[in-house]
Amino acid sequence: MKHSRQGKKDKTDGDDLRRKLFPYKMLSPFFVLTGIFVAVPIILMIAISFSSMGLDLQWEFAGWSNYKRVLADSSIPIITLRTVLFVVICTVLSVLGSIFIALMTTYYLDIAYKRENAGLLFRIIWLIPSLTPSVVYVFIWRFVFGSNTQALINGVLDKLGIAPVTWLANYPMQILIFICCLSSASGSVILFASAIRQIPDNIIQAARVDGASNFYIMRKIIMPYLRWPITQKTLWSVLSFFCTYEIIMLLTAGGPGGKTTTFAYYIYKNAFELHKFGLGSALSVLLVAMSALIGLVVLRVTKVEKQLYPPRMDW
Amino acid sequence: MSDMMIRMQNISKSYDGEKTFVIRNLNLEIERGEFVALLGPSGCGKSTTLMMLCGLYRPTSGRIYFGDRLVNDVAPKNRNIGMVFQSYALYPNLSVYENIAFPLRQVKGVDKKTIDRKVREVAEIVKIEAFLERMPAQLSGGQQQRVAMSRALVKKPEILMLDEPMSNLDARLKLEIRDEIKKLQGELGLTAIIVTHDQEEAMAISGKIAVMEKGVIQQYAKPDELYEHPKNLFVASFIGTPPMNFIDGILERQGEEYVCRTPCGTLRIPAQSILEQGLKGSKVVLGIRPHNLHLVGGDTENCLGLRLDYVEHLGKDLLLKCHYGEEEGVRVLSGLSAGVHLREAVTVQVDSGSINVFDKESGENVTRFEEVTSHGTEG
Numbered sequence: 001m002k003h004s005r006q007g008k009k010d011k012t013d014g015d016d017l018r019r020k021l022f023p024y025k026m027l028s029p030f031f032v033l034t035g036i037f038v039a040v041p042i043i044l045m046i047a048i049s050f051s052s053m054g055l056d057l058q059w060e061f062a063g064w065s066n067y068k069r070v071l072a073d074s075s076i077p078i079i080t081l082r083t084v085l086f087v088v089i090c091t092v093l094s095v096l097g098s099i100f101i102a103l104m105t106t107y108y109l110d111i112a113y114k115r116e117n118a119g120l121l122f123r124i125i126w127l128i129p130s131l132t133p134s135v136v137y138v139f140i141w142r143f144v145f146g147s148n149t150q151a152l153i154n155g156v157l158d159k160l161g162i163a164p165v166t167w168l169a170n171y172p173m174q175i176l177i178f179i180c181c182l183s184s185a186s187g188s189v190i191l192f193a194s195a196i197r198q199i200p201d202n203i204i205q206a207a208r209v210d211g212a213s214n215f216y217i218m219r220k221i222i223m224p225y226l227r228w229p230i231t232q233k234t235l236w237s238v239l240s241f242f243c244t245y246e247i248i249m250l251l252t253a254g255g256p257g258g259k260t261t262t263f264a265y266y267i268y269k270n271a272f273e274l275h276k277f278g279l280g281s282a283l284s285v286l287l288v289a290m291s292a293l294i295g296l297v298v299l300r301v302t303k304v305e306k307q308l309y310p311p312r313m314d315w
Numbered sequence: 316m317s318d319m320m321i322r323m324q325n326i327s328k329s330y331d332g333e334k335t336f337v338i339r340n341l342n343l344e345i346e347r348g349e350f351v352a353l354l355g356p357s358g359c360g361k362s363t364t365l366m367m368l369c370g371l372y373r374p375t376s377g378r379i380y381f382g383d384r385l386v387n388d389v390a391p392k393n394r395n396i397g398m399v400f401q402s403y404a405l406y407p408n409l410s411v412y413e414n415i416a417f418p419l420r421q422v423k424g425v426d427k428k429t430i431d432r433k434v435r436e437v438a439e440i441v442k443i444e445a446f447l448e449r450m451p452a453q454l455s456g457g458q459q460q461r462v463a464m465s466r467a468l469v470k471k472p473e474i475l476m477l478d479e480p481m482s483n484l485d486a487r488l489k490l491e492i493r494d495e496i497k498k499l500q501g502e503l504g505l506t507a508i509i510v511t512h513d514q515e516e517a518m519a520i521s522g523k524i525a526v527m528e529k530g531v532i533q534q535y536a537k538p539d540e541l542y543e544h545p546k547n548l549f550v551a552s553f554i555g556t557p558p559m560n561f562i563d564g565i566l567e568r569q570g571e572e573y574v575c576r577t578p579c580g581t582l583r584i585p586a587q588s589i590l591e592q593g594l595k596g597s598k599v600v601l602g603i604r605p606h607n608l609h610l611v612g613g614d615t616e617n618c619l620g621l622r623l624d625y626v627e628h629l630g631k632d633l634l635l636k637c638h639y640g641e642e643e644g645v646r647v648l649s650g651l652s653a654g655v656h657l658r659e660a661v662t663v664q665v666d667s668g669s670i671n672v673f674d675k676e677s678g679e680n681v682t683r684f685e686e687v688t689s690h691g692t693e694g
């Protein structure tokens with residue numbers, strides 16, 4: 001009797017272990033892919049950052065020299081500050097902007113005023129920037145903001161008899177932020193629109209019968225449903241704005257006078273224009289650390305752990 | 316004397332720009348303090364009708380009056396109604412307390428104290444005081460239902476609208492909640508409209524039932540009248556459990572009576588109990604409720620010969636499932652099963668005067684009823 005109970009217990013322990021390992025088994029493809037495409041590059045990057053690798057691609061140990069050069073580089077503080085500002089402003093504007101557009105089209109047009117075709121049409125048009133390849137996208141904007149009178153805005157100003165403005169020279173950062181936000185907000189309206197669509201009709205109808213205004217419904221009923229997409233979008237924006245360089249490269253090449261050089265573009269310039277791979281890698285390590293830090297702050301501020309669902313089963 | 320609370324006049328509703336109509340020419344009158352059920356199969360337009368009454372949908376044509384007031388263009392919040400939705404539609408991110416307070420917070424100039432008093436008052440009536448601080452997800456289905464009721468009642472509406480309020484509850488809880496709704500409605504003197512596809516529920520809770528099919532009200536009458544004198548085959552088949560039996564027959568007049576030949580026997584029906592002008596031909600359908608059939612020993616007057624398939628125990632009674640011809644089923648409700656054997660012939664006698672005769676072609680009931688003519692039928 002006692003013996004058999006013992007045997008049963010052993011079996012349960014084995015089951016327990018298997019049960020604990022099961023999720024990791026299921027996730028193993030993820031671990032393999034992440035290992036190949038994330039962990040290996042990071043290790044390589046760290047390795048290169050301790051070398052003096054240049055165009056010859058020779059790995060030669062260089063100790064902390066790259067990091068010392070970064071610390072000694074007097075432009076780094078201003079570039080870091082500019083990058084943080086760029087990321088924060090772009091993230092806030094694009095998140096707020098896409099929520100606003102999603103509410104206007106999906107709630108107001110689709111749900112409150114039943115103009116579903118108008119809402120859909122607008123959302124499709126709104127999607128275009130994010131579907132356009134960056135090169136084309138940036139060249140369209142360069143045409144819009146070009147400095148001569150062949151360009152769109154200056155052309156119009158010229159017709160009106162107003163002197164042309166050198167837009168990209170005078171307002172490089174403002175224009176950069178504007179077009180980065182537009183492209184980012186373009187893609188994410190869908191995220192918020194579908195979250196709004198998932199709200200059961202009955203809930204909004206109930207609020208309407210209860211006498212709530214559209215504004216109140218948006219604030220008290222719809223916004224809570226958007227918490228998770230907002231977290232997702234914010235995190236994604238922070239990380240992608242940190243790494244944005246191709247729009248800068250195509251629009252201003254970091255100029256004029258380095259006014260639009262962000263950390264990512266600085267890395268690009270050092271590594272791929274000046275071929276200082278060692279220095280570029282050291283900068284990249286810092287960028288990864290910086291974005292990880294800010295990413296964690298975002299997760300903390302949005303209390304992401306509270307938004308995760310408890311397990312649906314105890315099994 | 317008639318104190319009409321709600322009048323729907325020639326209401327039609329189309330969702331697709333008048334290509335197809337979900338509701339057609341609907342007329343409905345509801346008196347103050349009445350409890351009316353909209354009953355019908357899924358997709359017949361019950362919810363649509365209710366949504367038009369509460370103002371969330373606009374009728375494509377026709378007029379809706381609350382009292383003397385034309386409310387076609389009145390917003391839901393100004394209609395003085397309370398509404399309980401099928402899935403309860405509680406606001407998931409607000410506590411029970413805030414859910415109930417929600418309608419009050421939309422009214423300007425109601426101070427916190429009044430809100431608190433009213434919320435607690437209604438919570439007490441509906442018996443959910445203990446859960447006020449919980450979130451909706453932490454409540455059972457029955458408790459959520461009660462919260463939805465309190466939210467509908469907190470502004471003391473004149474009209475209470477319920478869209479399948481009990482469809483998510485188990486059978487026992489259904490009975491309990493249904494009694495409570497009925498009681499509340501009476502105590503608060505509300506005019507109430509309930510949407511349901513459960514005929515038993517409709518019969519139990521409401522004073523009057525509008526039976527709908529494909530957007531048309533087939534009959535609007537008191538439960539007993541619907542049961543005894545269904546206006547047509549649709550109503551007859553929809554009302555009553557176990558359902559009414561239908562037997563095809565050929566009607567032939569022989570002097571002072573009609574002789575109806577059916578595949579399982581011949582029945583005699585007095586001539587005065589049939590409205591001759593309703594008959595389009597000689598083909599009819601006889602509608603007989605299972606409790607109007609009785610097992611008898613030998614062949615006597617008004618008997619049908621059937622074959623017994625199986626017996627179902629309903630507690631007090633037995634439900635005998637029989638058939639005649641190929642597979643035409645007939646249900647017999649009986650107190651005893653002595654002397655009958657499965658897969659053998661049985662003879663049942665039909666209560667005289669209990670037969671509803673329907674014209675086969677039009678489906679209309681052609682039986683003459685004394686009460687009906689004195690009351691007058693609606694719709």
Ligand SMILES: Nc1ncnc2c1ncn2[C@@H]1O[C@H](COP(=O)(O)OP(=O)(O)OP(=O)(O)O)[C@@H](O)[C@H]1O
Pocket residue numbers: 330337355356357358359360361362363364512
């Ligand atoms: N918003 C809508 N747009 C288009 N068609 C609709 C809409 N709402 C309902 N319908 C259609 O109208 C008809 C009636 O729907 P309704 O919801 O009123 O049925 P119901 O009687 O309440 O059915 P159920 O018992 O299944 O709730 C259905 O054929 C349905 O497809």
Ligand SMILES: [Mg+2]
Pocket residue numbers: 361362363478
């Ligand atoms: Mg419905």
